[in-house]
Amino acid sequence: MGYTKEQLLARLQELNIDFTCYDHPVVLTVVEQAKYVGHxxxxxxxxxxxxxxxxxxxVVSALTDTKVDMxxxxxxxxxxxxxxxxxxEENLLEVLQVPLGCVxxxxxxxxxxxxxxxxxxxxxxxxxxxxxxxxxxxVxxxxxxxxxxxxxxxxGKQPAYVDLEASPAVGKDNPPDLAHLVPSGVLNSSEQPVENVTPTNVLHQNNVPKATEVKAKPKIQSKSAEKSQSKVDKPNNGTSVEKIVNDVFGIISPLFLDEVSKKLNVKKEELSLILDLDGLKGRAAPDLESVTTSLKNASYTAGFHAGFETMRNGGLNSLPSRK
Incomplete structure (x- = not known):
């Protein structure tokens, strides 16, 4: 169980840190937050x-007008x-132990x-x-x-302040200037390889007496069954934020080139050589991913509240009975 807001504020008080709290409705973006505290x-x-x-x-914390090129x-x-x-989102919940919009x-x-x-x-x-x-x-x-x-x-965190808009040359004679900020690579518990799990961490249902264990013969699948299984097991990336961002740029880029080429009377092939679309995508992607993630979170939140209201208004009698 992670820290709560109350525990965090109590910790700040113990450290004699001066701070001011501003309560407001739940906000999912900086734009919404600015409506209540921006002034x-x-x-x-x-x-x-x-x-x-x-x-x-x-975790990258930046001023709202700072351009972060990933x-x-x-x-x-x-x-x-x-x-x-x-x-x-799993890393937010399991590692930072906060929901979307609270990083x-x-x-x-x-x-x-x-x-x-x-x-x-x-x-x-x-x-x-x-x-x-x-x-x-x-808050x-x-x-x-x-x-x-x-x-x-x-x-135990040494503050590291960085010029996030700087673009120093990186190469053989210019080593990466932020390499010292790369973590040691320690995996969190949810990412530990399966072979590293100790017997004490195995679920109780697996702790059956050896006398009752029955070794099943390996099941042989046909090629057609393997193909159908691979189709079923393939994850659905329809809600992937990164995929959505890539799809958006895939749609916008050719339309953008078409409009600009018409305005400037330049061939699209020549224009694509002049414009750095990859660079434009790199600069815009973080903000677009942030907005897309917020919209995804808002959809989840709306769905939860709708389900909760339905259950509350209908009472337990609205739940399906089991026979």
Whole structure:
């Protein structure tokens, strides 16, 4: 069980950290949050949970107007151009132990997030107060970057402030400048390989006496059965945020080239050589993925509330009976 909002705020008080709480309705995006606290003059933040190919996790906290290019950031970490992507929702729940819309540096207080790396926008340093959700998105707290540092140091995290918009050359003579921020690669419990599970971690239903164990003969499947099985087992990526973003760019890119070529009277083939569509995608993808994730979360939330209201209004009698 992760920390609660109340436990986090109590921890801040124990550390003598000055902060101000602002209650508001649940918000899923920075735009919605700004409606309630944007006029107060603090620095709003966007927070991303990213994952590399080795399943190492990174929380990137940036000012809302900071442009985060994941391809460039990936290169600066020494992960190559495509080494970073948005982490799946499972990592939010299992590692940070917060739902969608609640990612902030404060989530690193949970022991399960001890191996997560944190990159902070250096722009926070120049702000009098910075705004973050305290593990729940119906509250915003304001505190200075120095007090944020105090909190991070108390949980064993050395604050690392980075110019997230910088694009230094990376090559043989210019090693990645952020390589020291790559986590050690420790896997969380949910990602441990199956062969590393000890007998004490096996579920009780597997602890049957040896005398009653019956070894079943291996089941031989026909080729046709294997094909049908592979079709069934293939995961459905219809709700993948990354897939949606790629599909959007796949639709928009040719339309964009067609319109611009007409306006400038230039052939599309020549225009595609001039315009860096991959670079445009890299700059726009983080914001588009964030919006898409928020919409996905909103759909889940709406569905839950609709189901809950139906059950509450209908009572237990509305539930299907079992015979």
């Amino acid at each position: 107060l003059g603090g620095a709003l933040s966007k927070n991303l949970l990213l994952k590399d190919k080795k399943h190492r996790l990174y 391809k460039i950031l990936s290169q600066r970490l020494g992960l190559g151009k495509g080494g970073l992507r948005m982490a799946p 902030t540096p404060f989530a690193l207080i949970n022991e399960s997030a001890s191996a997560v790396s944190l990159l902070l926008d250096q722009g926070f340093k120049s702000k009098q107060s910075c705004y973050f959700h305290p593990l729940t998105n119906d 915003t707290i304001a505190l200075s970057s120095s007090n944020l540092d105090k909190f991070l140091i108390s949980i």
